[in-house]
Amino acid sequence: MAERFAGSVFGATGDDDLPSMGEIGLNSFAPYLMNRVMARWNTNITEELKDLDMTTAKMRALAVLSVSASMTINELSVFAVTEQSTMSRTVESLEDQGYIRRQPRPDDMRVRDVSITDKGRAAFDKVWPTMYRMLVQMFDGVDEDEYRAFLGTLQKILRNIRKHDM
Structure with a gap:
């Protein structure tokens, strides 16, 4: 494990000298800020x-x-950050709309792979400009070096907390 930085939040050496939430403050408590950002994004x-006749899931x-080429529903639920x-x-609805297809894996007929269709790709292509516009708006005033450092930090955090190898 990488060494933690020293400071008022992570400098504590034992349970007896943990900083309080009041000492840290909500605006310095990363999980709180991440939740606020993602709640607003969502x-x-x-x-x-709604205007594009599409749900978040x-x-x-x-x-x-x-x-991605294809994946199972379980893999898709992990990457899409959605309950299985x-x-x-969602996959059933997308299949009914012709946006995805489910096919058995040739080497294991019990496993079904999900992949996007041309119609699904066209539907996503209609959504992408909105997603991209919102991304640019979210990072207004953040320069490229800050953005790259932010992504690197998020990737480290995800490695520290993830339950899946994905």
Whole structure:
């Protein structure tokens, strides 16, 4: 494990000298800030997607499938950050719309791979400009070096907390 930085948040050496939430403050407590950012993103994207006749779960599934060949529903639920039961219903709906296809794996007929269709790619292509515009708006005033450092930090955090190898 990499060495932690020293400071008022992570400098404590034992349970007896932990800083309090008041000492850290909500605006210095990263999980709180990440939740606020993602809650706002999710609210904004949900509002924008209504006009495009798309749900957040469908958008996430199509986004993931637009950059991967195929995957199982379980894998898709991990990458799309959606409960497996919700993803199962979402995949069923996307298949009914002709946006994805499910096919048995040649080497294991019990496993079904999900992949995006041309119609699904076209549907995602309609959503992408909205997602990109919102991304640019979110990072207004953040320079490229800060953005790259931010991504690197998020990737380290994800490695520290993830349960899956994905």
